[in-house]
Amino acid sequence: MKSSKSVELRRNNIVAHVNQHGHTQVETLASQFNTSEVTIRKDLAALAEQGKLIRQFGGAVPASGYTNSAVTEGDATENVSQKATTSLSPIGKAAASLIKSGHKLVIDCGSTTASLLPFLSNKNSLVVMTNALATANFLTRCETEPTVLMTGGTWDAQSQSFQGAMAEQLVSAYNFDVAFIGAAGIDVNRGTTTFNELTGVTRAMAKAATKVVVMASSSKLNHKMPNLELGWSQISVLITDEGIRDEDKQNIENQGVAVIVAPQNGE
Numbered sequence: 001m002k003s004s005k006s007v008e009l010r011r012n013n014i015v016a017h018v019n020q021h022g023h024t025q026v027e028t029l030a031s032q033f034n035t036s037e038v039t040i041r042k043d044l045a046a047l048a049e050q051g052k053l054i055r056q057f058g059g060a061v062p063a064s065g066y067t068n069s070a071v072t073e074g075d076a077t078e079n080v081s082q083k084a085t086t087s088l089s090p091i092g093k094a095a096a097s098l099i100k101s102g103h104k105l106v107i108d109c110g111s112t113t114a115s116l117l118p119f120l121s122n123k124n125s126l127v128v129m130t131n132a133l134a135t136a137n138f139l140t141r142c143e144t145e146p147t148v149l150m151t152g153g154t155w156d157a158q159s160q161s162f163q164g165a166m167a168e169q170l171v172s173a174y175n176f177d178v179a180f181i182g183a184a185g186i187d188v189n190r191g192t193t194t195f196n197e198l199t200g201v202t203r204a205m206a207k208a209a210t211k212v213v214v215m216a217s218s219s220k221l222n223h224k225m226p227n228l229e230l231g232w233s234q235i236s237v238l239i240t241d242e243g244i245r246d247e248d249k250q251n252i253e254n255q256g257v258a259v260i261v262a263p264q265n266g267e
Contacts, residue, residue, distance in 0.1 A: 010035070011043050015052045018060050025059040025111055030184075031219045036195040037184055038158050045157075059111065090262035091215050092116040094239050095180060098213060101125055103177040106205045107135055109161035110182030112215045114138075120146070129174060131162040131201055149174075156198060163198045171204040179209035181230065183216040185223030188251045191232045192216070193225035202229055211236045218243030232257050 010033055017032060018024050026044070030037045048055045053063045092115030099105065099116075101124040107113050109132035117138050120126065126146035130136055131153065139148045153167025181202055183192040192214055206212045212230070218240050232255040239260045249259050 007043075011047055011052075014040075014043055014060075015047060018053050019062045023059060023061045027111060027217065027219070028059070031222070036225070038196055041158050041160070089115055089118075090264060091217070091239050091241060093119050094260050094262040095213060095215050096120060096123070098178060098211070098237070099123055099126070100177075103127075104129075104175070106130070106171065106174070106176045106179045106209060107132070108179070108181045108202055108205055109135070109159050112182045112217065113180045116180060116215070120144075129171065129176070131167055131171075132160065133162075134160065151201065153201070159196065159198065161201075163201055165200070168200045168204040171201060171208055174208055176205075176209040178211045178213055179205045181206060181212060181214050183214050183220050183229070185225035186214075186216055186220045186238075187224075187228070188221065188248050190228055191235060192229040193223070194227050194229045195225050197227060199227065199229045203234075206230055206234050213237045213239060215239050217241055218245075221245075221248055 013033065014029060017029065026037050026040050029040045033040070044053070044055050044060050047053050048060070051063055053060045091112060095116040096119035099120070103123070104127040107116075107128060107130045109130070114132070114135055117135065120139075121142060121144055123146075124144055127149070128139055128146045129149040129151060130139075131151040136148050136150055139146055151162050151167035151170050153162035153170075154164040156163045181192070184195060185193040187193050212235050214230070214235050214237070216238065221244065232252065235257050237258045237260060238252060239262060241262055242264055244259070244261060249261070253259050
């Protein structure tokens, strides 16, 4: 168990990092401080309560001197729209290129999966199910509003999503063309991994979809996590960035997964 001093030190360092770099994603902080995204979300919640920073969808901004519409985690429209200009947007753009008008989609919670949302504006007649309230809020405000379905279930504050048996049952009752799943960690030999034991909804999404697309930055290959979420046999496509090593890409492709490397310039 981490001591209170080490937790306090990490949180102070998080504040310093956010103050220096501005808007920072949860996954960036998890990588920077070598801990899980769940832990970072707890840290951000505590720091926001203390007024040391402001939470935003998928991350945080400095508590002072922030002039770009200082909105909170709950304002999905403003924050998800901003993701089109983040380093994750090439992954989101590549993911959206796999979607055709009329597709039935299921989108898991997470900042990386949310990065595809700004690129859905030219897709018509979509049906989208999600367990993330922020994603649903964004989609219902789109000009080309899709049919939006929520999983229901029990609200999990750590993942900012609905989880549990009820959510799993509802997901399982549908068939989807594509499932978009994030990853806390990636094991080249096994698949996606996580610290979180709440993997039931994600697995139900993958099982209910014809194509399973994992969206993850290459930094996730450095995250060693104990719980296997989805094995490579359950995954159709991995979309990542140019940081992936050639040998890792080849290893994953050898297990039957198509690897799409999104160019940094988004071309």
